[in-house]
Amino acid sequence: MLEPSLDLYGETYEKVDSILADLLSKSHARYAMIIDRKGFVLTHRRALWAPKPPSLDSLATLIASNYSANTAIANLFGESAFKETVQQGSEVGTYLEELGEKALLVTVFDSSAALGRVKLFTKKAVEEIRAVLRDSKEEAPKVEFDQEWSSSTEALLDGLFGSGKS
């Protein structure tokens, strides 16, 4: 089954993107990312002044797995989840908020941003994104996975892994 973890496209995507831009500007954070709980990046924003981020795939996978592990720890103590997930190093930190049942909003900040400010504006962004998603009336675009698509993907598999027996 094919599922969009969040319905992010068209006007809804534009609005969410603008909320992330606003979050970066007000919190002084480096990056804001929406990832799904399986570790896939759904969308991301980088502050104009911020250095190039590390691999987003690696970041998203590690954050989603860390979140899952933290939730499993919370469950051991009878909690449904820990309320806050903050990681702070000497220079860089991450702050994470749940965004519905399937996604997470992650804000990456450095020592130039106050944690309180990051938390405040991340929570505000979550509320705004939830409202945008709730009010969105857009339907997901249809994607055709026809015979042509199957042949093309098979050719790509041959190209990457060789055309021997599979």
Place this chain on the structure above:
Amino acid sequence: MSTINFSAREINFKIVYYGPGLSGKTTNLKQIYDQVPAESKGEMVSLATEDERTLFFDFLPLDLGKVNGFKTRFHLYTVPGQVFYNSSRKLILRGVDGIVFVADSAPNRLRANAESLRNLRENLQEYNLRLAEIPYVIQVNKRDLPDALPADMVRQVLDPEVRVEAFEAVASEFQGVFEPLKAVSKLVLEKLAQKT
């Protein structure tokens, strides 16, 4: 369950390498990383103990290429094989699209293969999934062991009714590494085409 990202125009799939401890799951990923061209792969992440046993998972993203304007991507994961890391294994299975079961050919690991497969079934149940519903292949690894059991015997324990494809491999020598990955990827893509 595959994920479509309309904003980035990507379709993402999650493939998990499962199997008993030391059967060669991480070796598979390392070999894939070494053999796939740079433009088709991302960074490999390994969360391992000091003695290089997988603690949480290994991760390798692969780009298959673009079809109909959508980039098709596979995220490969391994699970920790050691029995006591079951909580971690369960977490990694979340949202799985396809499975490569890496079996060990050593005679004294026959039972571990069977137990790992049973454990896989149990962990999938936690997500209301059945192995029969998920694209899945078997890799019978370590065929170079001097006392390796016949591949059919290993398979008989895991798939007595011969329902899934099985591949013989020496993953450390890059033999039989791409074949199971290609086969499971094909099954995953076919399943998507059938469902839409």
